[in-house]
Amino acid sequence: MTRTATSSRSRSPGRYVVLAAALCTVLFLTLPLLGLIGQLNWAELGRVLGSSVLHDALILSLLVSIGAVALSVLFGTPLAWLISRRARRTRGLLRLVVIIPMVMPPVVSGIALLSMLGRRAPLGRVLETLGIEVTSNIAGAIIAVTFVSLPFYVLAVEAGLTSLDRRLEDAAATLGASPMRTLRTVTLPGSRGAIMAGLALAWARAIGEFGATMTFNGNLQGRTQTMPLAILQTMQTDLDAANVLSVLLMGACVLILVCLRGRLFGDVS
């Protein structure tokens, strides 16, 4: 009886509606990317590859994204650990604090950062009297990008730490492991998959960051212009060159994705 029910359901028109919708979604997600490659003007490639705009932006983007991910690991891991070890209520509150920058429009994040660290903002003024400049330079880019990408890292790692079997840490402690050794040999290896996923998500977000960086830090070639900003500027005068830059940036992201695919989509446990 069950078999009849199943087969009649699979033949129902609803099934085709679902299939058609799914197909549309797949096309919607892939066609623009294919178009990007299809529109690629190969003659432009050599010229763009040799341009100083690309060089400056690529190097800055790499430094900024690596710096932002490093800061996320350094400051995000302890926070993720703390969230995972709190009682449910505190955990929910801390999670909210992390999620807000994630759902905020990046331009708004940029304005928010300016209102804190800008030249005329309270903290920014204090830093300026100390001779520390945190806008319109690489430090500003790193701050803006970290603000936007760190939450992705924290949430991924926190999920991993929360699902870790705490009894393994208990077992290590009964075997004489100090809290530091337990962290190093149980907690961190046990959340390795989540940490890798967090790194990939944060890095992908960092390399593409646009709104907050531009708002907070400006768009000066060789000083504050990261790849996405360079693409926007190039696009206004030279669409073909912008296209080439876009494909290069996309290629870099896909490469990272391929390197981490086992950690992201495979059996993370």
Next chain:
Amino acid sequence: MSAGLHARLRAPMGEGRLDVELSVAGGQTAVLLGPNGAGKSTLVRALAGLVDIDEGRIVLDGREVTHAPPQERHVAVQFQSNLLLPWLSVLENVAYGRRSRGEPASDARESARRWLERLDVADLAGRSPKTLSGGQARRVSLARALAAGGDLLILDEPTTSLDIDARVDARRVIAEVIREVAAPRLIVTHDPVEALSFADELYIMEAGRVVQSGDPASIRARPRSEYAASLVGVNLIKGHLGRQGDRWKVDTPGEPLWVADVDLPPGTAVLARIHPRSIILSSEPLRTSARNVLAGRIASIAIDQDRARILLATTPGLTVEVTTNAIASLGLEQGLEVWASFKATDIEVYPR
């Protein structure tokens, strides 16, 4: 307060409270027996330092460790679910305890290798814990606890979750290796057979409390609760397997028990189990086909509705279950000499 474990623990547990007093001397095995939910796990966690107690004292080998963190207690635990670290090899898991205590890696691995050999699983050293069978994982986690050493060894349900064959095997291995442990040993189980075969001292736990404690023989003679009685409801006799001609027997401190053919070498340390209902009681020696006939006086009679449990001062001692009608018709009373007959095929023999 001498060497060994002396503990009085009071802690919240589930909906009730844990309230237990325990004393185990070095080289002795205490078995904590109780149904699920009796508080056995809470007790293990409290002794290991994984939950704090709100009242009481834990003294281990003369050191007060009542509120010491787990890593400072030196309590080695074989956990019910093994809890091997899946990202380390079997060898590194077993070496983990000694490395945590600052021993050089090579020494710790050397000792780990010896324990794996001792437990016949040296060939698993390079394997990942994820690839082990249930029985193998038990042996490895036992090796890990033994290699870590310490002032108290706890085995939490050491044979639960194993199939019958692996369980018999695990029991034999445990009985063998824990003899070498000089520290007090605590085995937690809900399996009466396991409890009776390991215990020097038995603690029966119900609802967070110890309802009876003592050596297994005294608990068997006078169970003080229904639970305890049902736990020791079987006759379990320790002995060694022997042969006389083509007949098999179990040599006990008293009379030998004739048993059916056994697939074990003579000399094996075994347990013989006889159900009280399989034993026929008579007021004079009977000529029957039953191979075992033991004479002795009635030590006690306990009546429960229409059944009676009669304890016989035979050697070995036996519990016999009869109907209350039989008591009347045979005129059974304390001190009367009776004969207990039972068939060789009614005795279950297995290694201990």
